[in-house]
Amino acid sequence: MNVLPFRKRRRSRPGTKRVLVPFTRGRLDPSVLDAAIRIARAEEATLVPAYLIVTPLEFPLDAPMSQQVAAAVPLLEAVENASLRAGVPVDARIESGRTPIHALQRLWAVERFDRIVVPAPPSIEPGFTPKDLLWILTHAPGETLVLRPQPAGHDEMLSTAA
Secondary structure, three states: OEOOOOOOOOOOOOOOOEEEEEEEOOEEOHHHHHHHHHHHHHOOOEEEEEEEEEOOOOOOOOOOOHHHHHHHHHHHHHHHHHHHHOOOOEOOEEEEEOOHHHHHHHHHHHOOOOEEEEEOOOOOOOOOOHHHHHHHHHHOOOEEEEEOOOHHHHHHOEEOOO
16 A cells, blocks of 8 residues: 655644545545545544555556546545645545456455445536446445535546646
8 A cells, every 4th residue: 555745744643534536537525525634633533545556467566557646636635725724633544456346345344434435427528437336336445425426526526647
């Protein structure tokens, strides 16, 4: 597991609640981020944004995926800035796996989360598939909320494609 060394990150205290926001493929809708920040603030929890990288089978699982990491870092920095502006501590992650679900399983195997806020794509676009969302809902180790933003929010999406 890779942990990003963000300079401004506030470390969570032991016993602090943790709200996981996993996302993948270079996008996180601002309405999903806002909801996760509100939940974390209300519960006095640490927000844990986790960018999930897919490592193709032709590479070892721990291979450096520099292009995907380069796409993840600015997005995680934007999430961190929004969270810190709201007064919510952040502890960002990058996790890799053969699929987004595999990466999520690897993260769940080593860390504890009290809440999980999962973004569902508003239409057929990158992100978790309906099959992924069903798996997450049936296997998540904690309370799980799946948020699907309005398709109109597509233009305002936090993205590394812009």
